[in-house]
Amino acid sequence: MMCLLLISLAAGECHPIAGMTICPARSIPGFFEGAALHKYPAYDSPYMDVTNQVVAGVLAEIGDLxxxxxxxxxxxxxxxxxxxxVRHLGRPVAGMDDxxxxxxxxxxxxxxxNIAEIVETGTCQEQVRLREATPPGLPALLNLRGVGPKTVHRFWKELGVTGIDDLETAARAHRIRGLRxxxxxxxxxxxxxxxxxRKVSTRMSMTEAERLAERVLLVIPGEAWVAGSLRRGRSTIGDIDVVTLAPAAExxxxxxxxxxxxxxxxxxxxxxxxxxxxxxxRFSTSGDLGAMLLYLTGxxxxxxxxxxxxxxxGMRLNEYGLTDQTTGELRSFGTEDEVFTALGMVLVPPELREDRGEVDLALAGHLPRVVEAQEIRGDLHLHSEWSDGSMSLDEIALVGESRGYEYILVSDHSASLGIAHGLDADRLACQHQAIREVNRTLGSGCTLLAGVEVDILADGRLALPDRVLQDCDLVVASVHSGFGQAEDVMTRRVITAIEKEHVDIIGHPTGRVISRRPPVALDMGRVIGAAAENGKALEINASPGRFDLDDIYIKQAQERGVKLAIGTDAHAPSDLDHIRHGVTLARRGWCGAGDILNTMSLVDLMEWRG
DNA sequence: GCCGTTTTCGGCCCGACTGTTTTCAGTCG
Structure with missing residues (x-):
């Protein structure tokens, strides 16, 4: 298979989609998991905690209204x-002073x-006032492409349009063209x-976006770079931005x-x-590339x-460079690094360019160093043919060696998950014996760790007994059933697992499967708190269907000193490539190498396990 | 509504492109 190597030479850094492979693109309707959800999370129960997401939702709605x-x-x-x-705040507003x-x-x-009011009551006077004064279907018109606030206002006031159906009727009756x-x-x-x-959401996964971007890059007759949210590594992508040096007409x-x-x-x-x-x-020239990439990526x-x-x-920044406001002189830059330097900042990695405080830190020169792909020493979640994977133990060790890994955690399913051919205590013991044999005889530079992905049962108990788990090198514990539990029940269930002595990592904590299953109801603040107290790690599941945890929670965990374990959840050799997505997520969550379990040497990792 | 080494009012990022215009408003990224 042909590979494209997209190196952002201008920025002097490796592009997050470097090394991606060419695959036929296909239409991916309705990928985004939020498509079926309400735009503004509703506060509809006196028993529900007022989360930052709800407060943020009310504020966003006020803005739209x-x-x-x-x-x-x-x-x-x-x-x-x-x-x-509020949405990206590392601590709950509900616990803060006004x-x-x-x-x-x-x-x-x-x-x-307003925030104080929302925390207290779930809403605020401003939201109530605006809702009363606005037809409920009106803000949705803002989402129509080509329709902005001025247009919505005029449709409403001049045509009496109050929603999308009204608007369609008006357009079909040719009443729109009557407006000045x-x-x-x-x-x-x-x-x-x-x-x-009216179609389902057209946001797509990062991997689907990569494939579409490759199609585009292949036809462009010259050098081209991906920018935008794909370069920033967002989990879901709405559109694709490209910068090229190729001639415009061609x-x-x-x-x-x-x-x-x-x-x-x-x-x-x-x-x-x-x-x-x-x-x-966007068309650019090599001399302007820095400012153009910067503009199109942020x-x-x-x-x-x-x-x-x-x-x-005293300057003005646009996609062509920096203009001195006094002299009117325009300075161009070939690389992003040069633009940052001219602004008195250190380079902000693309994944961090979200206006979450990184600009001030970069100005002060205190931007944290985020983890690099080459610092990853192993994969901490993988399935073999002993459960539902396709790889033999030998194959895993060799694939690991070829990737330069020091270790791979073999974490097959426990027996309670019948559909996945899970292992009971006896078969797990056999497998672990086979793993030690492979380590002893194969001569691979990559050590296989004898682990398990044990099911967290509905009441928080684990599907394997302590005596079995204590013999494992590392234990991942995950929820695979009973996804519909109420938030408090689910939260207690996961925290109970975290408190188990032999559990090391909570696998795919929210259980979401993008476009297929929403995240479970979980008070992530309490889960992160329990992980911090008990010295346990949370997984960054790098499988493109999951991307679980979300970067918001990764950052919250990182801020509270919780270790993150990147796992590909690989079932086949090619799945190990997904580690790069995990690194991207970790970087988006501001993780340094010290926050990531997989950057530890094998000796340190085993010492961490204790 | 927020903010301030230009500090309590006045400015708030900047440019490309389209459609409907005779010079620009609106939208988008």
Missing amino acids: LEVHGENPFKVRAYARAAET DDFEALPGIGKVIAG GFGEKKEDEILRAVAAA TALALEGIADEVIDAGEKKISVRIDEIRIDV SKGFNIRLREVARSG
Whole structure:
């Protein structure tokens, strides 16, 4: 199979999708797990904890409602920013003093008051007032492509449109083109946007996005780099951004050949749609590449922060470079590193560019060093042919050696999970004997660790007895059944497992399977707290179908000193490649090498187990 | 609504592109 090596030479760093393989792309409707969920988490039970997610949801909704009322865009942005701040906060707002809210960036007296109210009651007067003043279907119109707040406001006030059905009716009756500034094309565009919105979400997994990106890179007649959320390593991707040095006209021609639709095409960029996914390609030159990559990679919030930094230094930052506001002189940069240096910052790795405090730390030169792929010494979750995997023990040891690993944890399922041919105590003992034999005779540089992925039963007990678990090199414990338990029951169940003496790692903690199964109801704050108290690790499951934990929780765990164990959950040799996704997730969670169990030497790892 | 070494009011990131326009508003990333 042919491989593309995407090296971000300009940034002097390896691209997160380096080494990805070429596969035929396919349409992936409805991938995003949130597609079926409400946009704003509802506070609908007096027994439910008011989580940061709920508070963030209320603030975000207020922002959207203000927007359709035509409010000051900066006020709208203030609510949106505050929502993001709360969403990514490392500690629960419910446990904070009201004064603490105001100390948070972008949160002043008014929003602090709102947060206090939401923590107390689940809502706030501002949300109630706005909801009463707004047709409930109106904010959803903001999600239609090509439709922004001004347009929604005009549809509502001038056409009486209160929701997506109304809008479609109005468009079909040609009432849209009657509005000043609207014409036939705009009306057609609205109908297409309505049709697109009615389909399931078109966010896709990181791996699907990589395949689509490869298709695009293959046809571009010149050097090209992936930027945007794919380069930042987000678990789900909404669109694909590419920067290229190839000639604009030839690139446009090549893209039109594989695109379903050309959204717009100009001298500086071309946007197309393939399999419902938007692809934006920006044309650049080698001398400008640094600022262009930086601009197209950053999240919106990160870019805004960076431009604020530039302004405070008397400069203006755009995708072409830095302009001195006094002299008007434009400085260009070939690499991202040079732009950061000119702004007085250290380079911020792409995975961190989310406006979560990294800009201030980079300005102070105190940005934490995040883990690198080459620091990983082994894989801590893998299945052999002894349960539901395809690999023999010999094969695992050889694959591990070929990857330069020092160790691999063989963690087959325990017997309670019948469908996975789980091992009972006797068969596990046989397997562990076979593992020791392989280690002794094969001569592989990669040591196999004799472990197990033991089921956490409905009441928190484990599916294998202590005497069996204590003989294991490492024990992963995971929930594989009873996913529908109430939050408190599930939380107690997982914490009970964490407190078991011989459990070392909690596997795929939230149990989500992207697009197929939502995360279990789990109070992750309590789980992280229990892991910290008991010195246990939480898994970063690197399987693309799981990506569990989410980066928010990885960062929370890291902040509380909990070790993270990256496991591919591999069932076949090629699955071991997924370790790079685990590293990306760890980096997005601000983990350094010291936070990751798999960076330890074998000796240190066994010492950690105790 | 937030913020401040330009500090209690005035500014808030910046540019590409489209459609409907005769010079720009709106949307998007």
